[in-house]
Amino acid sequence: MSSALLNSKDIKAQALRLGFVACGLAKAEPVADDDSARFLRWLELDYCGEMDYLRHNVDMRLHPELLVPGVRTIVSLAMNFMPESQQPAISLYAQGQDYHDVMKQRMRQLMETLQLEGRCFVDTAPILERYWAWKSGVGIITQGGFVAVPGYGPTVFLGELFLTSESDHYDNPIAPPPRGGTGKGVCPALTPEGLDARRCISYQTIEHRGPFAEEIRLRRTFYGCDRCMRATPQFAEAKPTDEPAFQPSEALLQMTPEDWQDLTEEQYRALFKGSAVKRAKYDGLKRNIERWLEAMPSSEATDSGSSQE
Ligand code: SF4
Structure with a gap:
């Protein structure tokens, strides 16, 4: 552990300069009992589906010290991804470049500029990201389980720095998290647990491989779904990001249902070069498009406001 105290004001000021919209610092302690129990219950219920990686390294997820020995401070960072224009068939977060690359590059820059010791993570390590964002006062937890940053709403990516120094100041949560029921009435996938x-x-x-179950209906988007996020009251605070990397390309904006139907592998590679959409692979995307087109009455072919289910 480094003996010099972190200067929290410097970290926050530099984070804002680098394009983050919120930054908070929390003591690197084990996750609180209530939140640990809630996560363990969620796993027990099999709510993670085929995302088996969530079952691995559970101890590490609940004890930051096991992920980065000597960690003393967790800096949580948020970047606004709300695109100015949107391709309606793709979830808002995936319209531009892959956030993992954009965020990581910016976080490394932050660490280098201030000579911070530790590691940075964006959605690729066993970390309860939303918990740390909440604990460090970056945002509130909404009824749908999103982190909403005041003034920006829930359209934010999260990342964390695990630093080996203590800080001169730690932040507090803005408000207690909602308990008992998330987004009731918006979607059957949102349960009290x-x-x-x-x-x-x-x-x-995005995550499921192989054919869809019979009951799956896609209407508005065929990659991701924004319905519950749009339904949170804090979505009204979302505003277009200044980050050019999160804007869709002209080619993506111009895609029509007919174009999607005929999408070739070559077009897919060109359209989604450097995009998070590649996670679904070409075959997965074609599967999604097929189901999406099946459920789309021709009159709704260009209706970006239709519900998902
Ligand atoms: S509204 Fe969409 S993203 Fe939200 S829980 Fe339901 S299916 Fe999932």
């Missing part, structure tokens, strides 16, 4: 990924369109269209 959290999101049942097996019933979630977002999970089905």
Whole structure:
């Protein structure tokens, strides 16, 4: 552990300069009992579906010290991804470049500029990201389980720095998290125990491999789903990001249902070069498009406001 205290004001000021919209610092302690129990119950219920990686390294997820020995401070960072224009068939977060690359590059820059010691993570390590964002005051937890940053709403990516120094100041949560029921009435995948990924369109269209279950209906988007996020009251605070990397390309904006139907592998590679959409692979995307087109009455072919289910 480094003996010099972190200067929290410097870290926050530099984070804002680098394009993050919120930054908070929390002591690197084990995850609180209530939140640990909630996560363990969620796993027990099999709500993670085929995302088996969530079952691995559970101890590490609940004890940051096991992920980065000597960690003293967790810096949580948020970047606004709300695109100015949107391709309606793709979830808002995946319209531009892959956030893993954009965020990581910016976080490394932050660490280098301030000579911070530790590691940075974006969605690729066993970390309860939303918990740390909440604990460090980056945002509130909404009824749908999103982190909403004041002034920006829930359209944010999260990342964390695990630093080996103590800080001169730690932040507090803005408000207690909601308990007992998330997004009731918005979607059957949202249960009082959290999101049942097996019933979630977002999970089905991104993480699930193989054919869809009969009951899966895609209407608005064929990659991801924004319905519950759009339904949170804090979505009204979302505003277009200044980050050019999160804007869709002209080619993506111009894609029509007919174009999607005829999408070739070559077009797919060109359209989604450097995009998170590649996670679904070409075959997965074609499967999604097929189901999406099946459920789309011709009159709705260009209706970006139709519900997902
Ligand atoms: S509204 Fe969409 S993203 Fe939200 S839980 Fe339901 S299916 Fe999943």
